[in-house]
Amino acid sequence: MVTIYDIAKIAGCSPTTVSKVFNDYSDVSPKTRAKILETAEQLGYLPNAHARSLTMKRSWTIGVLFNEPSGAGILHPYFAGVIEGFKKVSTSKGYDLMFVTKDIGGKKSGYVEHCKIRGVDGVVVILPDYGDPYFQELLDSDIPCVLLDQESEQKSTICSDNIAGAMQAVEYLHRLGHRRIGHIGGGHSFAGEKRLQGYLRAMENLNLPVEPQYVIQGSYDYTMESGQAAMEELLLTDELPTAVFAAGDNLAVGAMMTLKKRGLRVPDDISLIGFDDIEMVKFLTPALTTVRQDTYALGSKAADMLIYTIEGGSGVQTAMLPVEIVIRESCRSL
Known part of the structure; x- marks a missing residue:
């Protein structure tokens, strides 16, 4: 088993200095520290976790x-x-x-x-x-x-930045010519409320009316089933929105499932945009446009x-x- 004495001998310093490096003392020069760490790595040395916890009063x-x-x-x-x-x-x-x-x-x-x-x-x-x-x-x-x-x-x-992301989604749909833009929310979760704020702020900035029947809250756990139910409710409106911004990709996937079930096509009949950019959405047909957050x-x-x-x-x-x-x-x- 490699010890700090082996490292000290090869690095050309004292065992005390080696111990200081492993315990993160500041009174060791950068050059010496680098030499000791390089030697330890070459020798495959692993500091004893129990000893470290006793010395530094941490469990790591x-x-x-x-x-x-x-x-x-x-x-x-x-x-x-x-x-x-x-x-x-x-x-x-x-x-x-x-x-x-x-x-x-x-x-x-x-x-x-x-x-x-x-x-x-x-x-x-x-x-x-x-x-x-x-x-x-x-x-x-x-x-x-x-x-x-x-x-x-x-x-x-x-x-x-949930608010900015939601605003970007609505503004993108507006640039494509959409004016009746619906929203499937993420319930009373932190992200859901921020994304709703972003949707409402963007609609106001663009002078677009917010129709109450176009804003449907999904569940705070963002399930596909919740997205399905929300889209079913949206489809009951007298005049359908031309685009829907969903507060989460799972909500958007559920909404897409409902549209297909009802014989409507994405994006031909209704455009759809999500939020998160989870792995699966790039493989959908059609692949989902979304707001990417870097998890x-x-x-x-x-x-x-x-x-x-x-x-x-x-x-x-x-x-x-x-x-x-x-x-x-x-x-x-x-």
Whole structure:
């Protein structure tokens, strides 16, 4: 087994200096630090995790709290991209990930109790559930947290620019000549409400009337079934919209299924645009035009923000990442 003494001998320095590098002391020159890390990598040295935790008073473990009501779990397309980016950054900086639940040891407890028993250094929260009292307890605690798709004065937050993305979608449809533009919303979720705000703001800016019967709320878990039901409701209007902006790609896919079932064609009869750019939509017929959010970048940035706090950074941080329209085949010019 390779030891710090082996590394010190080859790198030409003392074992104390090697130990300082692995424990992130600042009083080692960049040149010496680089030499030690290069030697350690060549020798295949792995610092003892227990020793590191005792020395630095950290467990080197980050909790992942994921509330996903649709039942897709880790297969949810939003989660998959976020967690991949989060994992990449976290593991590169020496942290392991652990899922956090309210149950531990076969009995009900809470997120805070679970985090303290497991000794996690911080928690990333994906799709927060403010209706859960155990979640509020976590917000009130001193455990470092970063929340995705949420606003908070207590903890750091990160999201995509949902309002701007929705406005881009409506403005794109307007450029194609559409004036009767409907919206299938994402319920009372954070992203759903922001995307509705963007839709309404763009319609106002473009001097387009917002017909109440053209705005149908889907479910906050963005299921295809919800999109199907919303489109069924839209089809009951006296004069159909020429285009529909759906707050999520799954909603758009459901809407497309209903249109096909009713003998209507996309985009010939109704143009359709989604939001998220999940993997499957490029393979639809027609392929879905959508607003792309970079879930990998969301996860990467969230990891940077959380580790900054864990390692002594102060203050509540907020970040908002840009989005872009991906033009495919589901919208046409009038």
